[in-house]
Amino acid sequence: MLYSDKVMDHFNNPRNVGVIDDADGIGEVGNPVCGDMMKITIKVDDGDHINDIKFQTLGCGAAIATSSIVTELAKGMTLADAAAISKQQVADELGGLPPAKMHCSVLATDGLKVAVDDYLKKHGREPISGEIKTSDPNFDPHADEDEPHDHDEACEL
Numbered sequence: 186m187l188y189s190d191k192v193m194d195h196f197n198n199p200r201n202v203g204v205i206d207d208a209d210g211i212g213e214v215g216n217p218v219c220g221d222m223m224k225i226t227i228k229v230d231d232g233d234h235i236n237d238i239k240f241q242t243l244g245c246g247a248a249i250a251t252s253s254i255v256t257e258l259a260k261g262m263t264l265a266d267a268a269a270i271s272k273q274q275v276a277d278e279l280g281g282l283p284p285a286k287m288h289c290s291v292l293a294t295d296g297l298k299v300a301v302d303d304y305l306k307k308h309g310r311e312p313i314s315g316e317i318k319t320s321d322p323n324f325d326p327h328a329d330e331d332e333p334h335d336h337d338e339a340c341e342l
């Protein structure tokens with residue numbers, strides 16, 4: 186499996202790792218199939234902009250790299266723009282992901298969506314994120330792959 190230099194950079198030197206103690210919003214999600222988990226904490230400025238964000242990911246290399254790039258993308262964004270970050274956008278920012286690892290980016294985008302909605306709900310506002318794929322017990326992380334593969338083998342690193 187070939188990762189881009191940028192994926193390897195974010196895997197080896199992940200940005201914004203940790204937990205914000207007095208976070209305004211918290212998102213915790215798990216991939217029901219591979220068991221990987223992530224937590225995103227955010228601080229929100231003026232009710233609409235993410236001014237700080239940190240993550241903790243227990244997962245494969247692609248999950249860590251995608252979590253890292255998502256925090257870089259989201260910092261300074263409005264809540265709506267952050268919640269709209271797609272897994273394709275994440276993959277593009279990383280110079281591409283192997284098809285068998287595309288699903289891993291859902292963990293990071295879903296974690297961010299949950300954190301945004303957590304902030305909005307705590308402030309009596311309507312959630313904006315819509316569908317959270319990883320919360321669906323029938324979510325198949327490999328559904329959009331071209332070739333069926335052995336899950337254990339494909340999910341290494």
Ligand code: FES
Pocket residue numbers: 216219220221244245246247248288289292340341
């Ligand atoms: S997120 Fe589970 S294998 Fe990548």
